[in-house]
Amino acid sequence: MNRINKHMVLLLLATGLAGSAVGCSGSPKAPVADTVKTIAKSASRTVHKSPLTDEQLFRACLKQFKAAALQKNKKQLAAMFYFPLQTTPQWSNEDLRSATVNPAEGLVSGAEYPQYEPAILSADALRLIPKSTEDDLSEIDAANDENYYKVIAKVTDKGSKLYELQQQYEQKNGRETSYGFVFGKVNGQYKIISYYSPWPVKG
Known part of the structure; x- marks a missing residue:
């Protein structure tokens, strides 16, 4: 019984995570790893962008x-x-x-x-x-x-x-x-x- 409960919980968690990967428009969002990379790149560009002299x-x-x-x-x-x-x-x-x-x-x-x-x-x-x-x-x-x-x-x-x-x-x-x-x-x-x-x- 405990094993079934564990499987049910894992299944619900997996479903919940899959659902959270969809935006308000219903279109799939980028995978978490890609999103992190994008944010890191953006932050890197912001930090290294040289101001006007x-x-x-x-x-x-x-x-x-x-x-x-x-x-x-x-x-x-x-x-x-x-x-x-x-x-x-x-x-x-x-x-x-x-x-x-x-x-x-x-x-x-x-x-x-x-x-x-x-x-x-x-x-x-x-x-x-x-x-x-x-x-x-x-x-x-x-x-x-x-x-x-x-x-x-x-x-x-x-x-x-x-x-x-x-x-x-x-x-x-x-x-x-x-x-x-x-x-x-x-x-x-x-x-x-x-x-x-x-x-x-x-x-």
């Missing part, structure tokens, strides 16, 4: 920036800036030895931005940004000891890289001038953290 993230941001400038989409462009935005003319370590530089004076808040937007996104800038080339770009070396980059980098993700777009051009009056935008990664996303030109935006 800083340069790839910057390139994507730059592409959007150039496209928005081409379309003169001021709303999209404004969304690409990090606030407060540093707008003080770019200073050098030499400048710090001979003059007092107060970076706080050049900070532009999000609320202030609309009044300074014409100076930051001038007609010349909107015309030239889409035409920018590799010659206008540079990666700021981590070993760069210029105070300007050290100050603006304080808002960026630790260990991330800075990238700079600088363009020189001739004004209608024939004089050469330039402007620059520095991009930094903030909370995993590249933003424009500073703008500079030979003259102050504020004041």
Whole structure:
């Protein structure tokens, strides 16, 4: 009797397991061994999938920036800036030895931005940004000891890289001038953290 009971229990268990191998749709599921292999492969792919590099993230941001400038989409462009935005003319370590530089004076808040937007996104800038080339770009070396980059980098993700777009051009009056935008990664996303030109935006 005990043997019959054991056989009955084993038979019921086998039937139950077979039934559990069918999904809600009624189609058979993959064998357990195959399922485990699939999950292991998927997990392996997830673990070893390399994230985008800083340069790839910057390139994507730059592409959007150039496209928005081409379309003169001021709303999209404004969304690409990090606030407060540093707008003080770019200073050098030499400048710090001979003059007092107060970076706080050049900070532009999000609320202030609309009044300074014409100076930051001038007609010349909107015309030239889409035409920018590799010659206008540079990666700021981590070993760069210029105070300007050290100050603006304080808002960026630790260990991330800075990238700079600088363009020189001739004004209608024939004089050469330039402007620059520095991009930094903030909370995993590249933003424009500073703008500079030979003259102050504020004041």
